[in-house]
Each structure stands twice: as structure tokens, then as C-alpha cells.
Amino acid sequence: MESVSSKKNSIVNVIMTTEVVLFDPVQCKGYQQFQIVNLFLDTLVRKDPKFGIISGAASKWDINASQTEYTFYLNQNLKFHNEDTITAKDVKYSFDRHLEEGSVSVIGTYLKNVLLQIEIVSDFSVKFVLKGSYPPFLDLISMPGYGIISSKSTKDKIIGSGPFVRSESKSGMVCLTKRKNYPFSTTNIDKFCIKIERDVEKTIAALNDSSIQLAMGSPLEVALSEKLKMELVSHPTFSLVSTQIFLNHNSSFLKEKKNRQIVRKIAYSARDNDKILTKFDSALNTYIPKGIMQESYYQDEPFINVNDSLKEKTKLKIVFPYGIFLESSVKKIVKRFEIAGFEVSYLNVKGKDLLAPIQSGEFDLVFVPYQGVIPDPDGYLDLLAPESLLKKASIPSEKYLKKISDARFTTNRKDRLDEYSNVLKKFEKELYIIPFSQNSIPIVYNNKLKLPNLNYTFHLNLRELTLK
Numbered sequence: 001m002e003s004v005s006s007k008k009n010s011i012v013n014v015i016m017t018t019e020v021v022l023f024d025p026v027q028c029k030g031y032q033q034f035q036i037v038n039l040f041l042d043t044l045v046r047k048d049p050k051f052g053i054i055s056g057a058a059s060k061w062d063i064n065a066s067q068t069e070y071t072f073y074l075n076q077n078l079k080f081h082n083e084d085t086i087t088a089k090d091v092k093y094s095f096d097r098h099l100e101e102g103s104v105s106v107i108g109t110y111l112k113n114v115l116l117q118i119e120i121v122s123d124f125s126v127k128f129v130l131k132g133s134y135p136p137f138l139d140l141i142s143m144p145g146y147g148i149i150s151s152k153s154t155k156d157k158i159i160g161s162g163p164f165v166r167s168e169s170k171s172g173m174v175c176l177t178k179r180k181n182y183p184f185s186t187t188n189i190d191k192f193c194i195k196i197e198r199d200v201e202k203t204i205a206a207l208n209d210s211s212i213q214l215a216m217g218s219p220l221e222v223a224l225s226e227k228l229k230m231e232l233v234s235h236p237t238f239s240l241v242s243t244q245i246f247l248n249h250n251s252s253f254l255k256e257k258k259n260r261q262i263v264r265k266i267a268y269s270a271r272d273n274d275k276i277l278t279k280f281d282s283a284l285n286t287y288i289p290k291g292i293m294q295e296s297y298y299q300d301e302p303f304i305n306v307n308d309s310l311k312e313k314t315k316l317k318i319v320f321p322y323g324i325f326l327e328s329s330v331k332k333i334v335k336r337f338e339i340a341g342f343e344v345s346y347l348n349v350k351g352k353d354l355l356a357p358i359q360s361g362e363f364d365l366v367f368v369p370y371q372g373v374i375p376d377p378d379g380y381l382d383l384l385a386p387e388s389l390l391k392k393a394s395i396p397s398e399k400y401l402k403k404i405s406d407a408r409f410t411t412n413r414k415d416r417l418d419e420y421s422n423v424l425k426k427f428e429k430e431l432y433i434i435p436f437s438q439n440s441i442p443i444v445y446n447n448k449l450k451l452p453n454l455n456y457t458f459h460l461n462l463r464e465l466t467l468k
Contacts, residue, residue: 015195025037034143040160043143061073071127072128114130114408115131139376173194187465188466189467195212207228219323235443247432248392262340263365263431297424317357317365370383378408
């Protein structure tokens with residue numbers, strides 16, 4: 001392998017913890033998979049940390065007076081990996097795949113909520129007609145999951161549009177190589193190779209022997225390890241990820257608000273007094289993470305003090321997602337509930353082992369980390385929907401979601417967020433869900449790499465990662 005310090009034919013090997021590397025945006029489920037897609041595909045518009053929304057596959061766009069129609073004019077110099085020019089037909093095809101009946105897209109709902117139709121205006125212009133004025137629309141379609149693929153793509157071969165093409169894999173890694181004729185500026189790294197690894201010790205060993213230069217999404221034990229060599233840096237992203245405690249409202253105990261108040265008191269006692277959170281996390285008392293709503297939304301309201309002693313022994317099954325908390329932190333949380341009189345059984349699991357109890361409803365409390373799709377409250381609402389992954393929790397959220405839906409197309413951004421804030425505050429007071437923490441996504445990297453500014457971004461954008 002070429003040295004990471006060489007800027008010519010430079011290769012960066014990356015460890016991720018995702019289930020599988022994917023190139024089809026409709027199939028992607030988590031941020032790591034979307035990171036790979038971001039190398040492979042271009043979106044109509046892009047988000048720049050300095051300048052906001054800038055051109056992508058679209059060189060320019062028009063917005064009508066009522067802000068309900070967006071017409072995009074495509075950059076005719078931008079080509080797919082097979083050298084075909086990107087057309088309006090390809091754009092419509094790419095978005096329709098998220099919207100069609102039976103689509104497995106995890107981000108299709110966001111479009112369905114706001115989009116009325118997509119019209120091909122000409123070979124190189126396409127119009128999006130919205131149900132109403134929607135201020136974060138450009139933010140939404142800048143997300144990697146809405147990358148443009150060729151309409152000639154098949155299930156087995158996705159034809160991409162971005163700066164990197166899929167290349168020959170090696171040693172259990174999936175590799176992407178930078179295109180020579182890509183018209184936009186991008187990283188000075190020539191090749192990324194992705195390895196899936198979830199084992200803490202193996203990840204640390206690979207970082208230390210320099211066979212891996214970057215680890216993303218690894219458990220906290222990797223980022224906090226004292227075994228890491230001096231040239232390795234552990235870095236938080238301060239991302240807009242939040243962890244909420246979802247309560248199973250089929251539980252007779254949790255149906256009563258006073259018992260939900262007891263659960264919150266115990267959970268917050270552990271969080272605030274037992275050093276549950278690390279330097280990568282902070283306490284969060286609201287459903288929407290900090291950095292999205294206006295400041296008034298985040299002003300703490302006094303909690304009603306409740307007696308947290310139980311009248312009788314109560315069984316409680318808690319599910320933790322492995323890697324969000326240290327194992328020692330999980331045990332401290334469990335201990336707090338046991339001291340209060342609960343008979344606790346718990347799981348600290350990942351992947352399919354985490355999905356199983358969530359999908360079957362075999363939990364009383366489940367700690368759920370979630371990363372919104374867009375920096376807008378709409379990016380965090382899908383878990384509250386009746387048919388969401390957490391539908392077995394039977395969260396009584398429908399009337400609140402209806403009120404938010406009524407406010408969704410408020411033209412003035414401040415007025416819109418005020419309406420959302422009023423509804424969310426009422427929902428939060430009922431303690432159907434208990435906010436717990438705002439989490440960064442820690443990364444560990446070789447100090448020969450240069451990171452972009454990561455303050456309040458969703459994640460490390462590999463396009464912006466460079467060699468020093």
C-alpha cells in the first residue's frame with residue numbers, strides 16, 4: 001500500500017462498523033452507508049460549511065414567488081461514471097425510486113411529506129412542485145441519500161455520478177478511486193478502501209500498525225483507549241445525534257405518568273451524578289438536539305419532584321445499543337434502577353440483536369440513538385410515526401404529529417419553528433419519551449490526515465478529508 005503521507009496515488013483505509021457497504025442510496029440505512037454514497041454520487045445541490053447551499057449536479061435553480069416550485073438547471077459538463085451526461089430523466093428517476101410504492105428507502109418519507117410532483121421541463125431542467133412553502137427543502141435534497149444515479153442503472157449495478165468510482169476490492173476491503181475528469185474540487189486523496197470491523201481490540205491494533213488510517217463509528221472504547229499510539233487522534237464531531245429513552249406504553253406500569261416521572265428521575269440521577277457521559281457527549285433534556293431549534297426551546301423547565309421509591313418490586317427490561325455508552329456506564333444506569341427497587345434485566349447489543357427486541361416489543365425501556373436526516377425538526381420525527389421502527393412502543397404521538405403537519409408549510413422560518421416548539425414542548429411534558437443525551441460520533445484518525453471543521457455537522461464528510 002502507498003504511504004498515507006504520499007499525496008501521489010494516496011490511499012486511505014477506513015474502518016466502519018456498518019453492516020454492509022452499499023452503493024444504492026435507496027438501500028442505505030445509516031450515516032456510514034450514506035458517507036460511502038456521498039463519495040459515489042452527486043446531489044442536485046451541496047452544502048458548503050462556508051457558503052451554505054451551493055451548486056451540485058444543478059448549476060443553478062429558480063424558486064417561484066410562493067416558494068412552492070423549484071426549477072433546477074443541470075450542469076451539462078457533469079457526467080455519470082459511464083460518461084453519459086446527466087439529464088432531467090435521470091434526476092426524476094433517482095427521486096422516484098425513493099417515492100415508489102414498496103420502496104425500502106429510509107428517507108423517502110421526508111419527500112412524501114412535502115413533494116407534490118416532479119416534472120421534466122427539458123432534457124436538462126427539472127421542476128419540483130411542493131405541497132406548500134417548505135424552507136428546508138434545499139437542505140433536504142442536499143443529503144447524500146438523494147444522490148443522482150443513471151436511469152440505466154440496474155439492481156446489481158448502480159451507475160454513479162460522484163467524484164469516486166467503485167474499483168477493485170482488496171483484502172476484504174471495498175475500494176473507491178477518484179475520477180480523473182471530475183469537474184469540481186474535492187479531496188486530495190486518490191483512493192478510499194473501506195473495511196467493516198466492530199471488534200474493539202482489532203480496530204485499535206489496525207490503527208496502531210497503520211494498516212488503517214481512520215476509524216468511524218467505532219465503540220467509545222476505541223476512541224477512549226489508552227493503547228492508541230501518539231500519532232492517533234480521537235476527535236468528537238459534535239454531531240446532531242441524540243439518544244432518547246423510548247418507553248413501551250403497552251406496559252401497565254408505564255401507562256401512568258407518575259411512573260414515567262419516576263423513570264426520568266432515576267435515569268437523570270444516573271446521567272448527572274454517576275459520570276455516565278464521556279467527553280464526547282452532553283446531557284439533553286429536549287427531544288430535538290441542540291443546534292436546530294431557536295434558543296427558547298432549549299430553556300429548561302423545572303421538573304416535578306417525585307418519590308422514586310416503589311411500592312412493590314417491578315420488573316424492568318432495558319435495551320441499550322452497544323457502543324453508545326461504555327459498559328461501565330450501562331452498569332451504573334442499571335444499578336440506579338435496582339437501588340430504586342426495580343428488578344432489572346438488560347441487553348447491551350448491536351445490529352440484528354438490537355433490532356430483535358425493538359421489533360418484537362420485548363422491552364420496557366430502550367435507549368435509541370438517532371441522527372436526523374436534515375438540520376430541521378422534521379429530520380427527527382419519523383421515529384414517532386405509528387408505523388416506525390418503534391411502533392411496538394405504541395407512542396401516543398398522532399395528535400402531535402398532526403399539529404406539526406399543519407404547521408409544516410408555514411412560510412416564515414421563525415414562525416414555523418415557534419409552532420413546532422409549542423407542539424413539541426406539550427409532547428415532551430407527557431414523558432412519552434425521555435430525552436437523555438446529545439452524542440458526537442467519535443472518530444480516530446492518523447495525524448497525517450487533516451479534518452475539516454466538524455462543529456455541528458452530521459458527521460465527517462469524507463469528501464472534505466485531506467492529507468496534510
